[in-house]
Amino acid sequence: MAVAIQGMGHSVKRKEDPRFLRGRGNYIDDLKLPGMLYMDILRSPYAHAIIKSIDASRALTLPGVLAVITGKDLDAAGLAWMPTLMSDKQMVLPVDRVVYQAQEVAAVIATERYIAADGITLIDVDYEPLPVVVDPKKALEPGATLVRPDREQKDNHIWHWEAGDKTATDQSFQEAAVVAKEDIYLPRIHVSSIETCGCVASFDKMAGKLTIWMTTQAPHAIRTVFSLVSKIPEHNIRVISPDIGGGFGGKVPVYPGYVIATVASITTGKPVKWIEDRSENLQADSFARDYHMTAELAATADGKMKALRIKTIADHGAFDAAANPSKFPAGLFSICTGSYDIPAAHMEVDGVYTNKPPGGIAYRCSFRVTEAVHAIERMVDSLALKLNMDPAALRLKNFIPPESFPYKSATGWEYDSGNYPAALHKAMDTIGYADLRREQAEKRARGELMGIGISTFTEIVGAGPSHTFDILGIKMFDSCEIRVHPTGSAIVRIGVQTQGQGHETTFAQIVAEELGLPVENITVEHGDTDTAPYGLGTYASRSTATAGAAAAMAARKIREKARLLAAHLLEASPDDLEWKDYQFQVKGDPARAKTMADIAFAAYTNHPQGMEAGLEAVNYYDPPNLTFPFGSYICVVDIDRGTGEVKIRRFVAIDDCGNIINPMIVDGQIHGGLTMGMAPALLEEISYDEAGNMRQSTFMDYLLPTAMETPAWELDKTCTPSPHHPFGAKGVGESATVGAPPAIVNAVVDALSHVGVSHIDIPITPWKVYAILEAHGLAAP
Amino acid sequence: MHFEGSEAIRAPVDAVWAFFMDAPSVAGCAPGFQKMEVLSPEHYKPTVAVGVGPVKATFTLDVTLTDLRPPHHATMRGHGIAAGSGVDLESQLDLAATGESSTSLAWTMDAVVSGAIASMGARLLENTAQKVTARFFECVREKLGTAPR
Numbered sequence: 001m002a003v004a005i006q007g008m009g010h011s012v013k014r015k016e017d018p019r020f021l022r023g024r025g026n027y028i029d030d031l032k033l034p035g036m037l038y039m040d041i042l043r044s045p046y047a048h049a050i051i052k053s054i055d056a057s058r059a060l061t062l063p064g065v066l067a068v069i070t071g072k073d074l075d076a077a078g079l080a081w082m083p084t085l086m087s088d089k090q091m092v093l094p095v096d097r098v099v100y101q102a103q104e105v106a107a108v109i110a111t112e113r114y115i116a117a118d119g120i121t122l123i124d125v126d127y128e129p130l131p132v133v134v135d136p137k138k139a140l141e142p143g144a145t146l147v148r149p150d151r152e153q154k155d156n157h158i159w160h161w162e163a164g165d166k167t168a169t170d171q172s173f174q175e176a177a178v179v180a181k182e183d184i185y186l187p188r189i190h191v192s193s194i195e196t197c198g199c200v201a202s203f204d205k206m207a208g209k210l211t212i213w214m215t216t217q218a219p220h221a222i223r224t225v226f227s228l229v230s231k232i233p234e235h236n237i238r239v240i241s242p243d244i245g246g247g248f249g250g251k252v253p254v255y256p257g258y259v260i261a262t263v264a265s266i267t268t269g270k271p272v273k274w275i276e277d278r279s280e281n282l283q284a285d286s287f288a289r290d291y292h293m294t295a296e297l298a299a300t301a302d303g304k305m306k307a308l309r310i311k312t313i314a315d316h317g318a319f320d321a322a323a324n325p326s327k328f329p330a331g332l333f334s335i336c337t338g339s340y341d342i343p344a345a346h347m348e349v350d351g352v353y354t355n356k357p358p359g360g361i362a363y364r365c366s367f368r369v370t371e372a373v374h375a376i377e378r379m380v381d382s383l384a385l386k387l388n389m390d391p392a393a394l395r396l397k398n399f400i401p402p403e404s405f406p407y408k409s410a411t412g413w414e415y416d417s418g419n420y421p422a423a424l425h426k427a428m429d430t431i432g433y434a435d436l437r438r439e440q441a442e443k444r445a446r447g448e449l450m451g452i453g454i455s456t457f458t459e460i461v462g463a464g465p466s467h468t469f470d471i472l473g474i475k476m477f478d479s480c481e482i483r484v485h486p487t488g489s490a491i492v493r494i495g496v497q498t499q500g501q502g503h504e505t506t507f508a509q510i511v512a513e514e515l516g517l518p519v520e521n522i523t524v525e526h527g528d529t530d531t532a533p534y535g536l537g538t539y540a541s542r543s544t545a546t547a548g549a550a551a552a553m554a555a556r557k558i559r560e561k562a563r564l565l566a567a568h569l570l571e572a573s574p575d576d577l578e579w580k581d582y583q584f585q586v587k588g589d590p591a592r593a594k595t596m597a598d599i600a601f602a603a604y605t606n607h608p609q610g611m612e613a614g615l616e617a618v619n620y621y622d623p624p625n626l627t628f629p630f631g632s633y634i635c636v637v638d639i640d641r642g643t644g645e646v647k648i649r650r651f652v653a654i655d656d657c658g659n660i661i662n663p664m665i666v667d668g669q670i671h672g673g674l675t676m677g678m679a680p681a682l683l684e685e686i687s688y689d690e691a692g693n694m695r696q697s698t699f700m701d702y703l704l705p706t707a708m709e710t711p712a713w714e715l716d717k718t719c720t721p722s723p724h725h726p727f728g729a730k731g732v733g734e735s736a737t738v739g740a741p742p743a744i745v746n747a748v749v750d751a752l753s754h755v756g757v758s759h760i761d762i763p764i765t766p767w768k769v770y771a772i773l774e775a776h777g778l779a780a781p
Numbered sequence: 782m783h784f785e786g787s788e789a790i791r792a793p794v795d796a797v798w799a800f801f802m803d804a805p806s807v808a809g810c811a812p813g814f815q816k817m818e819v820l821s822p823e824h825y826k827p828t829v830a831v832g833v834g835p836v837k838a839t840f841t842l843d844v845t846l847t848d849l850r851p852p853h854h855a856t857m858r859g860h861g862i863a864a865g866s867g868v869d870l871e872s873q874l875d876l877a878a879t880g881e882s883s884t885s886l887a888w889t890m891d892a893v894v895s896g897a898i899a900s901m902g903a904r905l906l907e908n909t910a911q912k913v914t915a916r917f918f919e920c921v922r923e924k925l926g927t928a929p930r
Contacts, residue, residue, distance in 0.1 A: 043865070045896025045897065101895065126862075129867065689899065691893045691899065696900075698835075698901055
């Protein structure tokens with residue numbers, strides 16, 4: 001074979017890296033169109049205030065300022081509000097009030113970016129500050145400041161959601177010998193992708209066509225929403241998502257800036273560029289987490305888990321602008337029974353408005369799975385403490401047995417496949433668990449603080465299936481279109497959109513494997529709604545599970561036609577051919593064979609009479625179920641008694657994402673994911689003062705991990721393929737972000753459990769640890 | 782944020798009171814003071830530049846004096862706005878003669894600061910406020926021509 005196929009399982013170097021590494025990526029801010037104007041946005045200093053007046057006269061005298069857009073202007077066009085993805089509505093620009101700090105107040109359109117920035121300082125806004133509510137528990141109290149007087153319902157409660165069997169669960173708790181209970185807060189955090197959000201909107205008045213280059217993870221869904229809201233026919237809207245510098249869920253929602261820039265372009269007839277600065281991105285774009293959970297886990301005296309109960313208050317800020325599937329206001333939080341065979345479970349979540357920026361998106365996680373995993377993995381350790389049992393032994397005793405799959409959980413999910421004991425045993429062997437426990441006992445006797453933390457998480461990724469999952473009514477299938485060219489190369493267009501995941505490489509590998517064409521001869525395109533097939537986009541680890549499956553299915557359609565062409569070329573019956581070694585060969589006579597390149601040429605030059613020419617196919621894949629990747633992580637920490645600093649000494653991550661397309665890319669995803677999991681565990685948090693001021697609006701205060709804090713991750717795998725996915729893959733992009741935080745917290749709690757510590761909220765900062773050390777007389781003098 | 786303090790001033794209580802009732806004198810002592818529009822003796826609009834850490838802002842304040850009980854008590858309320866920041870202040874001023882030419886001044890200040898100056902300068906805000914206050918009273922003592930020590 002002249003050129004290697006390099007299909008499934010090859011660590012093919014990423015096709016996208018040559019341009020990224022050479023600074024030749026094409027991001028939104030690289031785009032420059034003739035006559036392009038620039039937009040900047042004035043934001044509210046107040047978390048809650050009446051806008052008495054907006055006076056733009058000084059700004060309009062600044063040379064280069066062409067227009068100032070306010071909520072009243074948008075209101076006249078019926079665009080002052082827009083729908084969120086969660087059946088709520090959100091202000092694009094306010095008409096009379098602001099409801100969180102850094103909310104958009106007005107926009108300046110100017111000939112240069114700096115003039116636009118100067119222009120916003122010349123807008124005079126008269127605000128009358130109102131009382132502010134930032135704590136969701138206070139927001140639920142009678143008489144609390146009303147965040148959303150526009151609603152008919154005159155309180156701050158958004159929705160109530162439940163899953164599981166309350167009666168059976170309560171009954172189990174009454175009968176339980178042992179109950180562990182913890183209040184667990186997962187703070188607000190921000191995805192902080194390296195590229196902030198932005199767009200270039202360009203309305204062609206002659207053609208009536210609107211083109212928007214946009215930092216979006218879901219271009220097709222955006223196009224449909226824009227068409228429905230603006231009434232511009234959908235064929236006259238083109239959304240292009242070029243190279244995207246990280247999404248992590250933060251580029252799923254529609255931000256007001258996109259809409260205002262679009263209005264500005266339609267009004268001026270010129271392209272308008274809007275790019276956020278870093279503080280705007282941190283302050284105003286969708287946050288993640290902010291879950292106040294009270295969790296209880298019941299068990300028998302010998303450690304058999306019987307029931308799980310969780311009550312949660314979900315702080316959504318001023319608008320419910322999360323990006324969950326429509327029927328799941330709390331996402332997939334009900335996966336919180338995790339890897340354990342727990343007969344009864346019940347959870348309640350209440351969504352609440354506060355004077356904080358809107359959101360509730362999934363920071364590199366499949367719709368609140370991080371919250372679910374954190375809750376159960378913390379509770380298992382809390383229960384182990386109550387039972388005075390080793391946390392590994394307690395897990396092994398309660399895992400869903402490998403022979404029980406497919407397994408139906410107490411909250412109704414059908415787990416496709418898993419082998420949790422194998423993964424945990426591998427992690428324990430790799431790290432030397434028994435030796436570590438001995439070391440810990442010796443150190444504890446000497447007064448040194450060392451902890452070992454385990455997280456044996458299960459994820460739920462790859463939404464659809466479409467009978468259960470939709471976003472604003474659009475079903476969560478995904479798609480792929482393949483066209484094989486006469487000389488044996490191909491173009492693959494997909495409905496999902498890469499933000500750094502390596503789709504241009506991995507989707508080429510899927511098709512290479514299925515068609516026997518070399519990966520280097522396959523081009524992957526995505527992100528342009530005028531050319532790509534309709535899809536719901538990339539987030540929640542869904543690309544491989546949905547569009548990846550569609551790629552395999554479309555390739556298999558092509559292969560079926562190729563079989564007929566090969567039969568024609570080989571003058572054999574199609575039934576006498578077999579697909580083997582990436583070619584069709586006559587059964588029992590492998591010398592008589594045709595490669596896909598031979599067949600492709602024939603499809604255009606020598607196809608049999610009566611058969612359509614060409615070799616192409618499209619598939620819209622609706623997965624029969626979600627996939628359930630899992631892993632076993634073990635973390636070893638040492639605590640400095642002088643400073644309270646937590647140092648991760650070792651971290652072993654055993655992941656199981658089924659069959660792997662590109663091991664190098666998977667390892668890269670896990671390295672990044674572990675670092676993004678360590679970040680909220682030890683560093684990142686968004687908090688507000690009583691006036692609603694965000695305390696971490698720059699990277700000076702919002703602490704991203706650097707190479708200095710990041711340990712050397714130790715990776716390995718087990719492989720339990722998904723039985724229902726066309727090539728047995730599951731999805732891995734978020735496993736590590738979801739699985740890592742509880743391993744780290746469990747390790748820190750384990751180091752301090754002998755003095756009665758059973759839980760610490762993240763981020764576990766040196767200050768927080770030092771306070772615990774002082775309280776228990778453990779601080780070094 | 783709540784601040785409070787007391788100052789011993791070597792001047793008669795009437796002189797101190799007169800000083801505080803004279804808007805240009807008071808404003809002149811505010812660090813960063815730029816200009817002022819006086820609408821009435823009890824209502825004026827000073828423009829003041831403030832810097833907290835990396836954030837610089839020029840506030841236009843709307844200040845009113847109420848609850849005047851000469852020469853012992855005054856309440857000052859201020860509402861100010863700058864690009865990206867807002868501030869709301871309420872200050873109580875209590876004077877008492879401690880001698881023929883000495884006055885004790887007790888003050889409180891409650892401030893709600895919003896926007897960039899609060900979120901970006903959060904860690905420096907209290908420190909900056911203390912510095913500004915110290916410089917203000919230093920100026921008051923100088924202006925009254927009777928700086929102690």
